[in-house]
Amino acid sequence: MSQLSRLISILTLLKSKRLITANELASKFNVSVRTIYRDIRKLEDAGVPVTTIEGRGYSLMDGYTIAPIQFTEKQANALITAQHLVKQTNDMSFLKDFKEALTKIKSVFRTSIQEKSELLDKNIHVFDYHYENLSSNILSEIQLAITNFSYVEINYQKVDDSKAIYRKIEPYALYSTQKKWILIAWCHLRNDYRAFRIDRIRHFKILIEKFENRKFNLQTYFQSCHYNVT
Structure with a gap:
């Protein structure tokens, strides 16, 4: 992490906590306490009203504001x-x-x-409170594909199949059940909606090409009892 990035992060932490120590900051950013001392001086030189409370840590002067976090x-x-x-x-x-x-x-x-x-x-539903860390690590990417109406290509391996099959899909919604995240998408191979277990997706790629919204409704989908997972 560069010094500038660290300074911005320290300022954000100071704004989010009433009091924070140099040791806490040093541990957070994996630097020495001496480096934190220098960083605090840099912020002070830039006009940031950092208050040092002897024996307790650093704080920001009441009323000080920074630009909204994006x-x-x-x-x-x-x-x-x-x-x-x-x-x-x-x-x-x-x-x-x-x-x-x-x-x-x-x-x-x-x-x-x-x-x-x-x-x-509107397009997420959780049936139970369990959550599984997905080894595929693609949940965030799937969410982007859903909200941007982006075609996705996947290689998907069914529970009872030893081989992964290529699919081009239009991702629409997610739900979680029995510790699994399930993606509902229009499958061009089957020409219908299909439910895919995310942990069985062996290849995942968001395409530049956009698809037309089919006006998919998650609640209607559930009511149709059409959510068998392949």
Whole structure:
């Protein structure tokens, strides 16, 4: 990490926490405490009102503001996904606080990010609270393909098949059940909607080509009892 990136990150941390120590910052960025001292001086020289509280750490002067943080589309998608997972908790106070916090976070999204996050929000459903870390590591990419109406090519291996088959698909929605993330997409091989287990996708590539929205509706899909997973 460059010094500039570290300075911006330190400023963000100072803004997000009431008090933080030099040791905590050094551990966070894997640098020496002496380097953190120099970084703090750099921020002070740049006019940032850092307050040093002897024996306790650093803080920012009350009332100091920085420009709103810009979220990337993937970061916004991660928050929307977390919202659906959090809904599975039995603690209503936690649900309320998380919803209010997320509302505040959404308020700083750029308009284009807000629109895409709302689209993704309508196309995710979680049946249970379990979550599995996917070795394929493509959930974020799938979300981008859904919100940008991008064709995707995959090699997909069925549960009872030893070979992966090439598919060109139009990704529309995601749901989670039995610790698995499932992608619902229009499959050009089968000329119909199909459900794909993400952990069985052996190759995944987002294409430049865009597809026309078929006006897929997740709730209608569920009601049709059409969600057998291959």
